[in-house]
Structure formats: structure tokens, C-alpha cells
Amino acid sequence: MDLPARSAAKGERAASQTLRAQLMLRSLIIGGKLRPGERVSELQMVDRLGVSRTPVRAALIHLEHENLVEALPTGGYAVKELAEPEILVSIEIRGTLEGLAARMAAERGAAPQLIAAAREALDLIDAVVEPVARPVNLEHYVNYNARFHDLIVEMAGSDTLARQIERASVLPFASPSALVLLEPDSVETYQALLMSQLQHRTVLAAVELRQGTRAEAMMREHARTAHSNLQRALAAGRKLAELAVVELGGR
Amino acid sequence: MDLPARSAAKGERAASQTLRAQLMLRSLIIGGKLRPGERVSELQMVDRLGVSRTPVRAALIHLEHENLVEALPTGGYAVKELAEPEILVSIEIRGTLEGLAARMAAERGAAPQLIAAAREALDLIDAVVEPVARPVNLEHYVNYNARFHDLIVEMAGSDTLARQIERASVLPFASPSALVLLEPDSVETYQALLMSQLQHRTVLAAVELRQGTRAEAMMREHARTAHSNLQRALAAGRKLAELAVVELGGR
DNA sequence: TTTGTCCTAAGTGTATACATAATAGGGACG
DNA sequence: CGTCCCTATTATGTATACACTTAGGACAAA
Numbered sequence A, B: 001m002d003l004p005a006r007s008a009a010k011g012e013r014a015a016s017q018t019l020r021a022q023l024m025l026r027s028l029i030i031g032g033k034l035r036p037g038e039r040v041s042e043l044q045m046v047d048r049l050g051v052s053r054t055p056v057r058a059a060l061i062h063l064e065h066e067n068l069v070e071a072l073p074t075g076g077y078a079v080k081e082l083a084e085p086e087i088l089v090s091i092e093i094r095g096t097l098e099g100l101a102a103r104m105a106a107e108r109g110a111a112p113q114l115i116a117a118a119r120e121a122l123d124l125i126d127a128v129v130e131p132v133a134r135p136v137n138l139e140h141y142v143n144y145n146a147r148f149h150d151l152i153v154e155m156a157g158s159d160t161l162a163r164q165i166e167r168a169s170v171l172p173f174a175s176p177s178a179l180v181l182l183e184p185d186s187v188e189t190y191q192a193l194l195m196s197q198l199q200h201r202t203v204l205a206a207v208e209l210r211q212g213t214r215a216e217a218m219m220r221e222h223a224r225t226a227h228s229n230l231q232r233a234l235a236a237g238r239k240l241a242e243l244a245v246v247e248l249g250g251r
Numbered sequence C: 001t002t003t004g005t006c007c008t009a010a011g012t013g014t015a016t017a018c019a020t021a022a023t024a025g026g027g028a029c030g
Numbered sequence D: 001c002g003t004c005c006c007t008a009t010t011a012t013g014t015a016t017a018c019a020c021t022t023a024g025g026a027c028a029a030a
Helices: A017-030 A042-049 A053-065 A084-108 A112-129 A138-156 A159-168 A187-208 A212-235 B017-030 B042-049 B053-065 B084-108 B112-129 B138-156 B159-168 B187-208 B212-235
Strands: A069-071 A077-079 B069-071 B077-079
Touching: A017 A042, A017 A053, A042 A053, A053 A069, A053 A077, A053 B053, A084 A138, A084 A159, A084 A187, A084 A212, A084 B084, A084 B159, A112 A138, A112 A187, A138 A159, A138 A187, A159 B084, A159 B159, A187 A212, B017 B042, B017 B053, B042 B053, B053 B069, B053 B077, B084 B138, B084 B159, B084 B187, B084 B212, B112 B138, B112 B187, B138 B159, B138 B187, B187 B212
Parallel strands: none
Antiparallel strands: A069 A077, B069 B077
């Protein structure tokens, strides 16, 4: 993002203008630089992003499908307002689909190397949340957590399902890599992480034992952790825009 | 769709070129005019659809999110190959999400007028599948069936969920409005319709009684009807492309 | 002061031109 | 006769020009 365009010409693959516009717009919206409800003027984005209207338009169509903007009836797009109920629904959708993935993984049987990789990710999380390691390195936690979730989805073996889950995880608070933190170093936060990890272990065990229903139920419950975290934060009077969100995302 | 373009100038809203391109491309793909795996050349589509490249490109981005085409690594798009396992997964996803909708409707409580409308739709289906009415008017059945499914989704009261379900229903065989018929007028088909209608009644009753888990489970099972119909058809040696599909879709 | 109308400016939808990358086909050489 | 390379063509990605619609404001009249 802060890379000048020419640096792409050398070492790495030059990202298309469309992709760059999409990523930049996404971070503008999630970062709150573009307010909810605000119209996203194409020409303004041309000035702001340094690409022409065509890639901006393409990016807007993509973002529309990601639920980050919505088409106005008169034409053009506006930043979608993320009302609390819709965010909770998004979390529920993600949990439901990840639950489906876990069940499919259990019923079909997951590839041994995927199981091993998942166990490895969980071991790494264990090291992060080990009591002697406090304060917890949240970046690491989020990172390994994302890896585990990705692996579960991969075990299901369906691109269609993977893409649908990815789509449901785009919303800032709906992603499994998003942690809503009341107080980053509190005992409550620590215990929440421990509980999440316990759920991870249970899901993986259920998948290995071919217990589809159990895997599904536990994965759903796991998603509801994010659900209740967010609800508690909101009940504590925080507004959505002010919430501290740690997000990395290994994708 | 069969309306000439100029009629739009008078009574109804003139459809945008982008939307027209999207609909035409979709029917070309679903209708098999464009073969799976075939590249969708933009210039050829300009000739074929009578719109310029810009709306064709926009339509292709939309169709990519609908899983009907996929982006080629070299650039451009190709018609997505619909392998059997992925279709079954799509049905499972739709069933899972519709199940979530039914549960949410039950737990939140659905608006009385929506309940009444749903019951009305089911009464209309009853009339269609009444024994004296044989042979069954499948167009009517599909129509009222789609209305019922839409109403259940509406009862959940979430635009996000509605859009996600709509997206999952785009694939030709995954829609609730799609009936895979081994033999259109056979006794088996008739009994399958009766069973579906029984499931409809059960779902609606569960929603009214606020029985969320029951509503969800029954809705899932209902979707698996399509699942097993398709599997039986494939087991009978039919190829996907040859299957007779009746699809109307009230949307 | 308020309301209605007209005018200006901005914005989107669409078409098209241009540049670059991929591809297919043919010809030459081994 | 087969294989490899070069070239011509085609396709996409991007930028931009044009037309039409919509929104907003100012001015005049009640």
C-alpha cells in the first residue's frame, strides 16, 4: 500500500490495479476512513487511490459481493452500515458454515497430513497461551488461530465451501482472526483464549474420531465465543467504531 | 427477458446493460450454450450480447462471485466446471443456511403476516399436489415452493443471510426452485412432492411454536431431498448436462 | 419566510481507444 | 519428419471520452 508502484516491477509480482484498488478500498472502509453510509465517489477514489475509474469500478463490484458496500438505487455505491444485529448474524453464518466444514471433514475423513498440520498449529497456540508466557503475544495467537481455521476448512475438501466461508469472514468482526478485546491483558481475556483453545482441541479430536455431529456442534459453539465477546463489549457501552480489533489474517 | 428492449422505455424501468449482460450470460451458461471449461471471450460476448465490453466485464465479475465462471490465471474467465461433488456441497450449503434462517425465524418469532403468507403458499401447493389434480402442474409447484422458501428467509429478518442464501442458490441444481425429475409424471415424483410438502408444513409449525432446533433440522433434511434426488438421477446413469430441470424462480 | 422552479455541477453508465501480454500457427532447421 | 522459434493475431487490463441522469442550490414569487 505504501509501496510505490515501481517497486512491484522488480521483485514481486505486479499486482493488478484492480486488486490494488480492492485492497486499498477495503482497508479504507474497515479502517473507518470512509464512514458507514458515505457515498463512495468513483472520481474521488481515482484521486485517492491513483488508479483510473475502471479498476475502481471493478473493485466496487467485488466489495459489493463482500457486503462492504451496497449499490444505491440511483446508481453508485455507499459504504454499508454495519448495524450490530447484522454483524452478529454474520458471525452466526460463519460459525454455521465452519461447522458444516468440520462435519464434512469428520464424515469424509481428513487427510493425515492436514490433521498433523492442525495439531501443530494447536501446539503453537498452546505455547502462546502457556501461563509462563504471559502477557500473551496476540499477534501469534491470531496467526495460528487463523491457520487452524483454514486447515479445518481445507479438510472439508470443497472449494465452493471454502469460498463461501471466506466471503462470510470478510466483515471486520466476523472473521475468525478477529479478536474483540475488552481489556487486552485481563484475566478474562486470557481465560477466553484458553477456552477457545480447548474448543479447538475438541473439534480436531471429533474430526479424527469421525464424529461429525460433535465436530459441527463444537465449531458452532466456538464461533459463538466471538459472538458473546462482541455482545459483552457492546453492552459495556463501547461503540462499534471504537472497538479494538486485532486482525492479521494469514491469507 | 422476452420483452423487447424498447418496451422498457415505456412502462417499466429500463434494465441496465450490465444487468442484461449478466442475465443473458447466466442463461447461456445454465442453458449449456457455453460449455463448462470453455473460455468466455469478452469480444465474442460483445458480438453475441450486443453490449460493449464494459458491461460484459462487470457481468463476468458478478458471475465469478456466483460461482458460474472462474478467473483464469492468465486473465479472462472460463465457464466453471460443475463437478458432481461440488453441486452436492452447494445443496448442502443452501440447506444449512436455510436451516439457520428457519431457526432464527423460530427463535426471534416471525411476523404474523409472514406466517399467514407462508401458510397461504402451502395451501396453494396443497391444491397443486391434490390427487385429483394429477398430473401435477410443475410450474405452479415450483412457483409456490420458491415463495415459501423466500418467506422463511424473510422471517429470519436478515438481509445478510438472505443475500448469502441467494448466492448459494444460483447454481442450477442448488436452487430450491430446481426440481430434478427422473420421470416427470411418475408415482415416485409425486410422492417426493408430497414428502416435501409435509416437510414444509413441519418447518412452518416449528417456526410458529418457536422450536428453533426442530425448524432447523427439518429445513436441512428438506434440502437433502434435492440432494438425494440428484444422486439417484446420477446413479441412474444420467449425465449432469442431460438432466431435465424445471426452474422458474420468482425472484 | 417559505415554496416552487430552473439551472448548474457532479456523478454514473457505457463505449471505445491504446498498450501489453498470451497464444496459435507457420516456416525453417536439424 | 519432427521440433523449435519467430511472428502475427487476438485477448485482456487500463484509461478516458461522451451522454444522460440526478442532486443541490440559488433565485424569484407568493
